[in-house]
Amino acid sequence: MKKQLHIKYNSQESVFIDVNDDESITISLDTPPAKLLKEKGKIPKTLFRVEGSRWRDDEYFYLNWLEKEVLLDDIIMIQFKEDDRKATPLTKVEKYIEPEKECTFCDKKASEVKHLVEKDFMARICDECVKLSQQVIDEKIQSSK
Numbered sequence: 639m640k641k642q643l644h645i646k647y648n649s650q651e652s653v654f655i656d657v658n659d660d661e662s663i664t665i666s667l668d669t670p671p672a673k674l675l676k677e678k679g680k681i682p683k684t685l686f687r688v689e690g691s692r693w694r695d696d697e698y699f700y701l702n703w704l705e706k707e708v709l710l711d712d713i714i715m716i717q718f719k720e721d722d723r724k725a726t727p728l729t730k731v732e733k734y735i736e737p738e739k740e741c742t743f744c745d746k747k748a749s750e751v752k753h754l755v756e757k758d759f760m761a762r763i764c765d766e767c768v769k770l771s772q773q774v775i776d777e778k779i780q781s782s783k
């Protein structure tokens with residue numbers, strides 16, 4: 639028996655997804671902020687998404703199985719279970735290409751600056767921003783004397 643996700647959308651036929659050990663699966667229901675989008679002239683859509691990642695042979699892939707617009711009163715049923723149903727042939731795979739790292743402060747790419755100092759995965763600062771920060775700090779210290 640395999641681990642599977644069974645997803646049923648209203649009364650349509652179920653979607654079967656194999657849950658593999660080298661893959662992560664994320665299921666989301668995204669309700670965008672209608673107020674902000676309407677101001678920008680966009681019509682907000684509520685979307686149901688099933689997406690994820692795959693690590694295989696040291697390569698990283700983005701997976702996008704399902705994306706549907708959800709209307710009010712729609713019913714989505716998700717079941718995580720052991721079963722041997724034939725997986726629905728929906729799999730969309732894209733090789734993930736890591737974007738070039740950027741300075742968190744000025745958005746310059748690593749190739750555009752001399753040094754980029756990284757803290758965890760979240761924050762990076764380039765040598766130019768460090769210099770600018772030091773000037774600002776020095777000026778504050780000077781003016782407070």
Ligand SMILES: [Zn+2]
Nearest residue numbers: 741744764767
């Ligand atoms: Zn910078």
